[in-house]
Amino acid sequence: MASSHFSQYHRVPLSNEHLLVQAAADGDQDAYAQLYTWYYPNLQVAVNFITQDRHETDEVLQETFLRIWKIREKLLLVKSFENYAFRIARNLVFDLLRRKKVHLRAMEALEQRASAADMPDALEYKELHDTALRAINGLDKQKRDIFLLRTEEGLSFEEIAARFGIAVVTVKKHYYAAFHTLKSVLEQHGGPVAILFLLWLNGK
Structure with missing residues (x-):
């Protein structure tokens, strides 16, 4: 099933996420590193599903977490760190696809992988x-x-x-x-x- 493959990456929120987010908003790099390590795999699957390019995916996610860190004070208003990071990554993917004009390539990649058991x-x-x-x-x-x-x-x-x-x-x-x-x-x-x-x- 498609969901079984994805579920191995879909983790539950950290039990102490609220405390880590607060600490990260105050500039605690160790707390931010824990959030990064926990949620990176899930975001990587979602982004790579579209880019079909590991290098581009890594660039998008690096920029995603860099942007979050630069405006970390806003984390105090965030209810879900994963959703917040997901939205920023999605916008960056949009920008990437618009720049490269690869809308058709994304759909072709989907079709090529359509027969795979995990998609x-x-x-x-x-x-x-x-x-x-x-x-x-x-x-x-x-x-x-x-x-x-x-x-x-x-x-x-x-x-x-x-x-x-x-x-x-x-x-x-x-x-x-x-x-x-x-x-x-x-x-x-x-x-x-x-x-x-x-x-x-x-x-x-």
């Missing part, structure tokens, strides 16, 4: 894709609009808040609720969370 085949991918789209369309209007503005148009939380005339914290609440709904739906159908990258890559 969904073309039919399964289409079913997962359709399932995810139904889940997005099933969200209430505000959650759906916020989710699509963030993932399709790349607007910041602040920009979305200004557009709707609501607080940034409210925007984040709706966005993460939508994200977790979609993630849960995919996992229930045996789909790797990396499929989310492809959904955003190809538009909805």
Whole structure:
């Protein structure tokens, strides 16, 4: 099953993540190193699923964790370190693909690996894709609009808040609720969370 391969990398959150995040936000390099070591494998699988290039994947993740460290004070506002790192990595992958204009290459890589036992085949991918789209369309209007503005148009939380005339914290609440709904739906159908990258890559 596709999910069995991915699950070996999908770890539960660290029991002391909150303390490590607080310490990292204060500049504790050892605490940050523990977060890095724990979550790197999961992120590596998701990013490499799209780039199909270990060197590019490593570059994306190095930049991801470097950016987080540079703005580590913001970690105090983060509820999930993994989701926060995942979002930054996703944006960097977008930038990489736009620069190289390899949207088609990403899909070709998916097709080439479709027959592998650890990846969904073309039919399964289409079913997962359709399932995810139904889940997005099933969200209430505000959650759906916020989710699509963030993932399709790349607007910041602040920009979305200004557009709707609501607080940034409210925007984040709706966005993460939508994200977790979609993630849960995919996992229930045996789909790797990396499929989310492809959904955003190809538009909805």
